[in-house]
Every structure is written in structure tokens, then in C-alpha cells.
Amino acid sequence: MSIEPDPADRPVTLTIAGSDSGGGAGIQADLKTMEAVGAFATSAITNVTAQNTTGVDGVHPVPTDAIREQIAAVREDFDVRAVKTGMLGTDAVIETVRAAAGDCDPLVVDPVMIAASGDRLLDEEAEDAYEGLIGAATLVTPNCEEAHVLTGVEVTDDASAERAGAALRAMGADAALITGGHRGGETVRDVLVTAEGVETIVHPRVTTDATHGSGCSISSAIAARLAQGASLDRAVRDGVELLARAVRYHHSGGAGPGAVHHLAALRNQAERSGTVESAAGLYGRVADRASAALVATPFANDQDDIVAVGAGGPLTDPAAAILLGLRDRAPGLAAAVRVPDASGDWPSIDPDRSASDRRDAARSIVDESGQPDVLALDEDALVVGPDPAAVIDRLDAI
Numbered sequence: 001m002s003i004e005p006d007p008a009d010r011p012v013t014l015t016i017a018g019s020d021s022g023g024g025a026g027i028q029a030d031l032k033t034m035e036a037v038g039a040f041a042t043s044a045i046t047n048v049t050a051q052n053t054t055g056v057d058g059v060h061p062v063p064t065d066a067i068r069e070q071i072a073a074v075r076e077d078f079d080v081r082a083v084k085t086g087m088l089g090t091d092a093v094i095e096t097v098r099a100a101a102g103d104c105d106p107l108v109v110d111p112v113m114i115a116a117s118g119d120r121l122l123d124e125e126a127e128d129a130y131e132g133l134i135g136a137a138t139l140v141t142p143n144c145e146e147a148h149v150l151t152g153v154e155v156t157d158d159a160s161a162e163r164a165g166a167a168l169r170a171m172g173a174d175a176a177l178i179t180g181g182h183r184g185g186e187t188v189r190d191v192l193v194t195a196e197g198v199e200t201i202v203h204p205r206v207t208t209d210a211t212h213g214s215g216c217s218i219s220s221a222i223a224a225r226l227a228q229g230a231s232l233d234r235a236v237r238d239g240v241e242l243l244a245r246a247v248r249y250h251h252s253g254g255a256g257p258g259a260v261h262h263l264a265a266l267r268n269q270a271e272r273s274g275t276v277e278s279a280a281g282l283y284g285r286v287a288d289r290a291s292a293a294l295v296a297t298p299f300a301n302d303q304d305d306i307v308a309v310g311a312g313g314p315l316t317d318p319a320a321a322i323l324l325g326l327r328d329r330a331p332g333l334a335a336a337v338r339v340p341d342a343s344g345d346w347p348s349i350d351p352d353r354s355a356s357d358r359r360d361a362a363r364s365i366v367d368e369s370g371q372p373d374v375l376a377l378d379e380d381a382l383v384v385g386p387d388p389a390a391v392i393d394r395l396d397a398i
């Protein structure tokens, strides 16, 4: 009897990039991200770096023959559905990759120049060599500094990002995504410039320096989605969403800035059914007193990640926003129940208050009360603990 293959269709992707011994960026980030999105990821290693969270101690280019051989071995055998390039390092490597993979379509070019630690990953003389590879790209994904080096346009706002994107298109790239993580501001603004026009994707900024591997991950996620047949616009939006969660749940293991969590979205999906069970179990314990139980998935990032079981009703969305805010500051606070106040009335809610405002207010509560295991917002609150760990009552209190 034959065994049928995995029913999930896993298109093959290829990353051509450098190895990061620290595991957060480079080939390691690319393989993890592509697989997390659902691709079968292959690789061609261009450079071996000795690197950790504090910096890059050594860079060892792989001989160009060996790079060519790796790319040929993968392309000869597999139906490669998308390719991405990361750290190339020297003009000889850039030219080798252009010759060996410039005809690949789609081709996502992440023009890696500097590590999050500030160390250079591209020879200064090689900056001009990028033009040929960019000319072959479906999408080029520079951050602001890389866009500046490649185009001469200093990227400080949406308009200058758009100009830099247009300049990259003039070099022959079909599209450019100027990532906005390095620009200041309350929100991150990624600017996508295509033949159809300009689109700005805005998302809340996570205040952290643990962004090692962010450029590698977003370009790999986009390549994997393109390999699955997503449109460029869809692939970019999905990449941005994956990265937002990966930054939110970064890993801080070393002495320097931590790395993004490449698998956060996948882990979150995997734990969703367990979260539904937890919410149902919690509701079963409190149904006589509460109208709903809410539980956040372990890698929750927005309201879709809050599972609500029970009668629902108008207070459920505010409670979900509050629960997200609690978790932003105290990861153990993952569950909430909705109960009426002491006189049996449901708290009033301000319909004009936005979800982000409620989330901010909930963060402040934890900031002011330390890192509680159980949070009762006032005396009337129903306290259930230690698991579930959060109790929300009197939504009008916050």
C-alpha cells in the first residue's frame, strides 16, 4: 500500500542568503518563515557569518562556484515557485546570483546592507552592483536606509518613500516595498509602489529593539505567499501581518537586541482549538454568574485572536479589547469573564470609545498595578483564579 503525501500543497521556494549563526536573521529566518507560511523551503548559502545578538564577528563569503552549484542543484530538481535573495555581500556574489537566478519569477530581492546590530553586511563597492539584480526583481523590499543608498532618496515620510519606490521601479523592479520600521512614529507605515499605484499599509508600532531578522522574515513570507499563488498585494499584506505578530512576540535570549518570532503566527493557529476549549471550560465554570468567557490565543495580536464563548452581546468586543491590553503588559492575563455589577446590572459602555483606546487604558491598569496574576477591576468583580488569570468586571471602570 502506498502512503499518500501530505495533502497540504507545499510549493517549493528558494532563499539565496547568508547564514546567521545566531538564528534570528538570514537563511535561518528565511527557512523558518517560509515553512511557517506553508512552503517547502530550499536554500543556497552565500556567506557564513559568525553572529549573535551583540554583533557580527566574522563574514565568510562562499565561493561563487559553490553558490552557483547550490542554485543549480535546487532549480534542476524542483519546480521552484518563488525565489528570494537576502545577504549577498560582494559584487561578485550579486553578479553570480543575477546570472543564476535573475530569470526566476517571482523574484523577491531584499537588498540586505546592515545588520540590526549596525554591522555592515554589504561591501560599500558592491552597492552599485545591485542595480542589475533589482532590474530582474518582481519585488524589492528595502528599509529606509537601503532605499536611500540604492536611490539617493532620503526616506523620511510617505512621499519620499513613494519617490524611492518609483526610482526602484525605474531600475526595472516591477514593484517596491519600502518598509517603515526604521522610520519613527506611533505607527509603522510600509509603502508599496507598483505599476497600479501606491498603497500604504499602516499598523501599530511595537516598541522594542528586538527586530533582528525582520527584513528577512517579511521578504520570505511574501515570497512564500507568492509561491502559493497569492497576488502581490495580498502577499505583501500577509507578510506585514506575519511580521507584526513576529515582532510583538520577539525572542530576547542574548545580551543584545532580540530576534523576531518567525513562527508566532503558525503557533498561534496551532493553539487556536486549545483556546476554544479553554474558553468553553471557563464558561462552564462561571455560566451561573457570567454571560461570557473570553480567552486570548497564546500569540494574540488583535481581536480575531480572542475566543468568546457564551451569550456574547454588546460588551464582548470591549472586553476583548481590554483583554488584549492586559496581555500586552502581563502575558499571563489571558482570560476574562463578563459579569454584571453587584446590583445585577450590566455596566454601561461608552459606544464612542475605540478599541485601541480601551486597549491602551487596560495597559495602564497593569502598569499601575504591577504584574498581577489575577486582576479584579473593582470589589464587585468575580475573581476566578489562578487559572484563568484575568477577570474583567465593570467595563465602565476603564
Ligand SMILES: Cc1ncc(CO)c(N)n1
Residues within 6 Å of the ligand: 017, 018, 019, 020, 025, 026, 027, 049, 051, 086, 087, 112, 114, 115, 116, 121, 212, 213, 214, 215, 216
Ligand atoms: C546573514 C544575515 N542576513 C541578513 C541579516 C539582516 O538582519 C543579518 N543580520 N544576517
